[in-house]
Amino acid sequence: MIRLEATAATVxxxxxxxxxxxxxxxxxxxxxxVQTLSADSSHPVPREWLPEGIDDIWSKAERGTGPHILTxxxxxxxxxxGEVLQVDILEIRLTQPYGYxxxxxxxxxxxxxxxLQRTHIIPIDLETGLALVAPGVCVATRPFFGQVGVxxxxxxxxxxxxxxxxFGGNIDNKELLxxxxxxxxxxxxxxxxxxxxxxAAQGDGEVNQTAIETSLDGRFxxxxxxxxxxxxxxAVTPTHLMTMAFHEDLDDAARLAMRxxxxxxxxxxxxxxxxxxxxxxxxxxMRITQFVNGNRGIHVMMPREPLTTIxxxxxxxxxxx
Numbered sequence: 001m002i003r004l005e006a007t008a009a010t011v012x013x014x015x016x017x018x019x020x021x022x023x024x025x026x027x028x029x030x031x032x033x034v035q036t037l038s039a040d041s042s043h044p045v046p047r048e049w050l051p052e053g054i055d056d057i058w059s060k061a062e063r064g065t066g067p068h069i070l071t072x073x074x075x076x077x078x079x080x081x082g083e084v085l086q087v088d089i090l091e092i093r094l095t096q097p098y099g100y101x102x103x104x105x106x107x108x109x110x111x112x113x114x115x116l117q118r119t120h121i122i123p124i125d126l127e128t129g130l131a132l133v134a135p136g137v138c139v140a141t142r143p144f145f146g147q148v149g150v151x152x153x154x155x156x157x158x159x160x161x162x163x164x165x166x167f168g169g170n171i172d173n174k175e176l177l178x179x180x181x182x183x184x185x186x187x188x189x190x191x192x193x194x195x196x197x198x199x200a201a202q203g204d205g206e207v208n209q210t211a212i213e214t215s216l217d218g219r220f221x222x223x224x225x226x227x228x229x230x231x232x233x234x235a236v237t238p239t240h241l242m243t244m245a246f247h248e249d250l251d252d253a254a255r256l257a258m259r260x261x262x263x264x265x266x267x268x269x270x271x272x273x274x275x276x277x278x279x280x281x282x283x284x285x286m287r288i289t290q291f292v293n294g295n296r297g298i299h300v301m302m303p304r305e306p307l308t309t310i311x312x313x314x315x316x317x318x319x320x321x
Contacts (some may be wrong), residue, residue, distance in 0.1 A: 001219075002026060006035040006071045007053060008060035011196075014161045015064025016169055018154035018188045022075035025190070028224040031090065036071050036145065036196040038099075038213045045098050045121060051215050066161030068147050068170065068197045075190030076222045084225040085150055085191040087182040091219035092143045098123050099131065099200045099214035108209040108292055122212050124200055131200055131212055139201050143216055146172045146197035149233075153187040163294035164246045166232050172211070172290040173235075173244060173299055174202045180237045183319075185230040193222060206290040227318055232260050236320050241302040246295035253298040254286060261300040268315045269307060279306070 002024070004010060010023040026032060039054050057069060079085055104117045124131045130138040149168020152159055164170045168184050176182060184191075198216030235242040243264060245256035261284060265276035283306055289297030304311065304320070311320060 001033055002030060003033045004035065004071060004074065006037045006057065006069065008056050011037075011057055011061050011069050011071050012194070013057075013061050013063045013069050014066030015158050016149070016152055016161060016194070017158045018151040018156065018192065020073050020151060020192060022073050022190060022192060024072070025075040025077060026222060027077050028079070029221065030076075031219060031221045032074060033217065033219045034071050034195055035095075035217055036198050037069050037215045038196070038198050039096060039215055043098075043100060043119070043121060049097050051096060064158060064161060068161045070147055070161065070194040070196040072194030073151060073192035074194070074222065075192060076224055077190070079186050079191035079224045080189055081187055082229075083186045084228045084230050085184045085186050085193060086223040086225050087148065087184065087193070088221040088223070089176060089178050089180045089182065089218070090221060092145070092178055093217045094124060094126055094129070094141060094143055094200060094214065095217050096124070096215045097126055099212035101208070101212060102210045103208045109205070109207040122200075124212075124214065133212075141200040141212070142174065142177070143198065143200050143214070144174055144176045144202075145195050145216065145218060146170060146199050146202075146211065148176060148182065148195050149193070150184050150186055151188050151192035151194070164297060165295070166246070168233050170197065170293050171233065171244065172199070172202065172206050172293065172297065174199070174204065175237060175240075175242060175299065175301070176235065177237070180235050182233060182235045183225070183228060183230055184233050191222075191224070195220070205288050206292055209292050232256065234260070234264065239304060241304060242299050244289065244297065244299045246297050248295060250288070250291070250296045250298065253296050257298040257300045258286065261302055265302070268319055269310050270313065270315070
């Protein structure tokens with residue numbers, strides 16, 4: 001098993017860029033175990049709760065304008081612009097006994113109503129998986145990576161890590177759980193995959209700016225796909241097909257994500273436009289992924305159960321098989 005630890009030499013903080021040199025190179029189809037960190041020694045927690053090396057990372061790693069510690073990039077041999085990187089999410093594991101939630105002035109859904117930045121420490125019981133969000137109020141953890149993506153085109157320059165793009169990044173989609181297969185359009189040779197921004201739990205919308213931010217370990221299989229063409233990220237969960245889109249205007253994000261779902265059903269399931277559009281109206285759920293990252297997110301979830309019979313065709317199997 002290939003293992004990538006998070007160190008000052010293997011992470012970048014707060015930005016995406018197509019010119020970043022890979023910290024690891026793997027063959028297509030390789031499984032990689034990745035350590036990601038979300039912590040700060042300024043947090044009022046016992047020292048033993050903090051991950052080893054976190055001070056070194058904050059003081060020495062290359063920094064941008066965003067807040068996220070991103071492990072990578074990982075280059076996948078053979079990946080070229082215009083192709084697709086298939087990311088099979090095999091395992092996600094909580095690794096520290098706390099997370100935190102931040103709300104800041106001019107951020108979140110109620111921007112302007114919060115005069116001070118507040119960081120709330122949330123203890124996590126690693127045995128029960130419960131997180132203490134408020135006095136007497138626990139939520140079950142459901143860990144996933146908020147940041148998962150490939151590098152944007154080099155001509156886009158250095159991007160703040162907060163707004164997601166069609167190459168992924170700060171997707172903040174709570175459905176990207178183990179057992180899910182994520183497809184990302186590739187813009188650079190090697191794809192340049194990075195991951196981070198661990199979330200122990202999050203609601204659709206992520207309304208106050210953040211989730212339960214925490215450190216996670218993940219295991220992924222990275223595979224180059226030349227038989228698929230994508231404009232936006234797309235995922236297959238054990239139960240659903242899921243399209244995603246991001247835009248400053250939530251209405252535009254919704255139209256983009258739904259257009260992608262209708263097109264996917266036409267292309268891979270051989271449905272007519274009208275049949276696919278009708279099916280989306282009666283069976284698909286449109287959800288607000290997040291409302292707070294500049295580019296707001298919508299994901300459309302289509303249950304696979306109604307498609308069971310026609311999912312056996314070769315085109316559909318190229319996604320789900």
